[in-house]
Amino acid sequence: xxxxxxxxxxxxxxxNRLPLPRREDLDERTRPIFDRLAxxxxxxxxxxxxxxxxxxxxxxVAVPLHEANQYLRTEADFEPAVRELAILVxxxxxxxxxxxxxxxxxxxxxGLDAEVIEAIRNRFDTKELGETEAVVINLGRExxxxxxxxxxxxxxxxxxxxxxxxVDLVSLMGQYAxxxxxxxxxxxxxxxxxxxxxxxx
Numbered sequence: 001x002x003x004x005x006x007x008x009x010x011x012x013x014x015x016n017r018l019p020l021p022r023r024e025d026l027d028e029r030t031r032p033i034f035d036r037l038a039x040x041x042x043x044x045x046x047x048x049x050x051x052x053x054x055x056x057x058x059x060x061v062a063v064p065l066h067e068a069n070q071y072l073r074t075e076a077d078f079e080p081a082v083r084e085l086a087i088l089v090x091x092x093x094x095x096x097x098x099x100x101x102x103x104x105x106x107x108x109x110x111g112l113d114a115e116v117i118e119a120i121r122n123r124f125d126t127k128e129l130g131e132t133e134a135v136v137i138n139l140g141r142e143x144x145x146x147x148x149x150x151x152x153x154x155x156x157x158x159x160x161x162x163x164x165x166x167v168d169l170v171s172l173m174g175q176y177a178x179x180x181x182x183x184x185x186x187x188x189x190x191x192x193x194x195x196x197x198x199x200x201x
Contacts, residue, residue: 080110089140096180
């Protein structure tokens with residue numbers, strides 16, 4: 001949460017509209033997910049105070065989405081910078097502050113240029129960016145804002161990533177759009193001291 005007062009319906013421990021899940025309430029399928037999220041070294045950027053903790057309230061949702069997320073974030077054949085680029089575009093086009101704030105540091109660590117990050121944040125034109133960056137940004141903008149991918153953008157993306165890679169890339173964006181929906185619906189607050197990364201429309 002930021003320095004601003006949280007809305008009255010926010011649980012102060014979870015930072016959202018639901019309480020933190022309790023391990024003793026979970027079944028054998030979801031306890032390993034809880035343990036991974038609760039472990040600071042477990043690979044989750046948000047831990048239990050984020051989408052993973054929210055989804056544990058519905059085990060039938062949490063288990064398959066956790067598995068899909070693990071594949072798309074750690075096993076799919078993307079360079080880390082491309083993965084974080086796709087996630088940032090998705091976060092921005094869905095105006096999801098929490099998702100952006102969680103992934104901007106990861107994008108910097110992965111080597112994504114500051115110029116590219118600012119182009120996504122401010123919705124700048126992509127003409128001056130590299131081909132891969134421009135294609136991924138335009139693809140995300142067309143999916144989530146235009147609701148239609150042009151033949152030109154699709155052809156460029158297919159040439160760069162191939163059929164499997166493009167399916168994985170779009171699935172990654174779709175996964176993080178679903179995550180944005182969860183974060184927005186349950187009003188996940190930014191961490192203490194975090195400022196909103198962009199202005200809401």
